[in-house]
Amino acid sequence: xxxxxxxxxxxxxxxxxxxxxxxxxxxxxxxxxxxxxxxxxxxxxxxxxxxxxxxxxxxxxxxxxxxxxxxxxxxxxxxxxxxxxxxxxxxxxxxxxxxxxxxxxxxx
Amino acid sequence: xxxxxxxxxxxxxxxxxxxxxxxxxxxxxxxxxxxxxxxxxxxxxxxxxxxxxxxxxxxxxxxxxxxxxxxxxxxxxxxxxxxxxxxxxxxxxxxxxxxxxxxxxxxxxxxxxxx
Numbered sequence: 001x002x003x004x005x006x007x008x009x010x011x012x013x014x015x016x017x018x019x020x021x022x023x024x025x026x027x028x029x030x031x032x033x034x035x036x037x038x039x040x041x042x043x044x045x046x047x048x049x050x051x052x053x054x055x056x057x058x059x060x061x062x063x064x065x066x067x068x069x070x071x072x073x074x075x076x077x078x079x080x081x082x083x084x085x086x087x088x089x090x091x092x093x094x095x096x097x098x099x100x101x102x103x104x105x106x107x108x
Numbered sequence: 109x110x111x112x113x114x115x116x117x118x119x120x121x122x123x124x125x126x127x128x129x130x131x132x133x134x135x136x137x138x139x140x141x142x143x144x145x146x147x148x149x150x151x152x153x154x155x156x157x158x159x160x161x162x163x164x165x166x167x168x169x170x171x172x173x174x175x176x177x178x179x180x181x182x183x184x185x186x187x188x189x190x191x192x193x194x195x196x197x198x199x200x201x202x203x204x205x206x207x208x209x210x211x212x213x214x215x216x217x218x219x220x221x222x223x
Binding site for chain 2: 004033035041043044045048052058087089093094096097098099100101
């Protein structure tokens with residue numbers, strides 16, 4: 001089966017940088033995705049890493065190390081609107097397996 | 109273009125009843141997946157359909173079933189509802205199967221409450 005571990009909560013101040021880590025155990029791994037979900041909303045796609053290294057999309061970056069079964073999401077120049085839950089998810093076969101989510105609270 | 113649409117948005121059912129949830133994918137998307145999200149947890153994979161065939165099934169009992177229609181819309185059916193089935197049911201559509209490098213687009217979900 002698959003399992004993913006990520007911190008349950010992270011708090012940071014506006015303008016700061018925060019890193020959300022994700023470790024996984026899976027078979028048939030294809031890649032690691034990150035999703036954002038605001039309270040009451042749908043998960044929205046942020047980034048995908050199929051290969052080792054860093055992917056950058058605006059203020060968000062995501063990193064993957066396949067040998068370490070580890071990835072992270074880096075959020076820079078935090079804004080209040082970034083307060084949300086962030087999920088890492090592994091693609092293995094025909095399914096996405098999600099972690100339990102990290103609730104990010106951004107304070108003024 | 110409309111995003112992924114799900115109906116109904118909210119639903120209250122009694123234990124033992126049956127429920128059908130509906131999903132219309134983004135136009136041109138042939139893959140639909142269903143997820144169950146319990147409050148405070150990540151979405152859990154239930155099914156994936158691609159080109160009207162089941163391509164993946166998560167660890168859910170046989171009370172859960174689904175199908176995909178020729179227009180790529182999909183239904184999730186749950187029989188003999190239990191209190192523990194209360195959750196947000198999410199539908200996600202994508203261009204290709206999950207094997208390919210493509211993002212999944214989620215609908216707003218159906219909030220099912222079983223009483």
